[in-house]
Amino acid sequence: MAKELKNAHAFLVLEQSQTFSNEYAYRLASEILCTEEDENKRPCGKCASCRMAENKTHPDILVFGRAKVSVDDVREMIRQAYLAPNSGDKKVFVLEGIDKFNAQSQNAMLKILEEPPKGVYFVLTGANKNAVLPTVLSRTFAVLPKERDADENFEKYLSGDETKESKEILKQYIETYPDAKAEEFPTESVLKAYALANDFYGGEKRNAVSEFPRSREEAAIYFRAFMLFSRNIFVYKLTNGKIPENESAEFKKICAKTSARSAAAYYEIFETAYLNNDSFANINALYAYLSEQI
Ligand SMILES: [Zn+2]
Incomplete structure (x- = not known):
C-alpha cells in the first residue's frame, strides 16, 4: 500500500458512455464507504453500507449533476459537504457529467477538491476530457478506461x-x-x-x-x-x-x-x-x- 495518497479523495472517471461511468462512480463510492475490514474485499456487497449503496438509498452517497447544475447548486453541495455524514464517518459526492458543468461551476469546486473536509470524497464522471478545466483535472485522479482506438x-x-x-x-x-x-x-x-x-x-x-x-x-x-x-x-x-x-x-x-x-x-x-x-x-x-x- 502506498504511503501517501495524494489525491485519494477526488476521482474522475472519464468514459464515453455516461451509463458506464456512473456505474464506476457508484462502485467507487461503495468501496469508499464499505465497512468490510479487508480493504481489498471492498465493496463487499454484504455490509449495511454496501446494501444501501446497491439500493441507491445510501444517505451518504450524494448525487449531483443529473439536472443542469448551476453555480448555486455547487455552493449548496459545498455546504452539505461540511455537514457530518449520516451513517458512518465518510460521505461521497458523485458529480455526474462534470464536463457539462460550466466553467463558473467547475471553478467554484476547486477549493473543496483541493482540501475537502475530513471524510469527504468526490467521484466525478464525464465523457469529454477537453470540457473539464485543467485545474479540476490536476486535483483529481483521472481514470480513462478507454481513450482511443x-x-x-x-x-x-x-x-x-x-x-x-x-x-x-x-x-x-x-x-x-x-x-x-x-x-x-x-x-x-x-x-x-x-x-x-x-x-x-x-x-x-x-x-x-x-x-x-x-x-x-x-x-x-x-x-x-x-x-x-x-x-x-x-x-x-x-x-x-x-x-x-x-x-x-x-x-x-x-x-x-x-x-x-x-x-x-x-x-x-x-x-x-x-x-x-x-x-x-x-x-x-x-x-x-x-x-x-x-
Ligand atoms: Zn461492504
Missing part, C-alpha cells in the same frame, strides 16, 4: 511472434497513451515492463524499481507500463470484473488482493515519475523518490 495499422508493429495475450497488452499500451509514437513503438520493452509490473503487483517483486532500466527514455516506458497495469486493476475492480475482458487468471488473482483505491494511488506515483522524469537531477534521484513512494 488503436492505430488501424497497429498490426504492422508486431513481429508476428506475439501471443494473443501480449498482443492485447501492446494494443492497450498504444491505446492508452495518445502520445505513443507508433513508429518507434518499443514492443519488447513494453512487454518486459508489463511483466515486471505483474510481478510487482503480484507481490513477488516488491523492489521492482531495482530492475528498472538505467536510461530515462527506457524508464518512461516502464512508468507507462506500470500506469497501465494500475489502471487495469482500477477499472477491473470498478466494473466488477467486466473490463478489461479476457484477462488471465493471474491478473484476477492480483485484483483480488488489491483495492481500487491503492491501484489509483500507485497510478499516481508512476504518473508523477513519468511526468517529472526530466526534473530529477539524475536517474538515481528519480528511483530513490520512487522507492520511497511505493
Whole structure:
C-alpha cells in the first residue's frame, strides 16, 4: 500500500458512455464507504453500507449533476459537504457529467477538491476530457478506461511472434497513451515492463524499481507500463470484473488482493515519475523518490 495518497479523495472517471461511468462512480463510492475490514474485499456487497449503496438509498452517497447544475447548486453541495455524514464517518459526492458543468461551476469546486473536509470524497464522471478545466483535472485522479482506438495499422508493429495475450497488452499500451509514437513503438520493452509490473503487483517483486532500466527514455516506458497495469486493476475492480475482458487468471488473482483505491494511488506515483522524469537531477534521484513512494 502506498504511503501517501495524494489525491485519494477526488476521482474522475472519464468514459464515453455516461451509463458506464456512473456505474464506476457508484462502485467507487461503495468501496469508499464499505465497512468490510479487508480493504481489498471492498465493496463487499454484504455490509449495511454496501446494501444501501446497491439500493441507491445510501444517505451518504450524494448525487449531483443529473439536472443542469448551476453555480448555486455547487455552493449548496459545498455546504452539505461540511455537514457530518449520516451513517458512518465518510460521505461521497458523485458529480455526474462534470464536463457539462460550466466553467463558473467547475471553478467554484476547486477549493473543496483541493482540501475537502475530513471524510469527504468526490467521484466525478464525464465523457469529454477537453470540457473539464485543467485545474479540476490536476486535483483529481483521472481514470480513462478507454481513450482511443488503436492505430488501424497497429498490426504492422508486431513481429508476428506475439501471443494473443501480449498482443492485447501492446494494443492497450498504444491505446492508452495518445502520445505513443507508433513508429518507434518499443514492443519488447513494453512487454518486459508489463511483466515486471505483474510481478510487482503480484507481490513477488516488491523492489521492482531495482530492475528498472538505467536510461530515462527506457524508464518512461516502464512508468507507462506500470500506469497501465494500475489502471487495469482500477477499472477491473470498478466494473466488477467486466473490463478489461479476457484477462488471465493471474491478473484476477492480483485484483483480488488489491483495492481500487491503492491501484489509483500507485497510478499516481508512476504518473508523477513519468511526468517529472526530466526534473530529477539524475536517474538515481528519480528511483530513490520512487522507492520511497511505493
Ligand atoms: Zn461492504
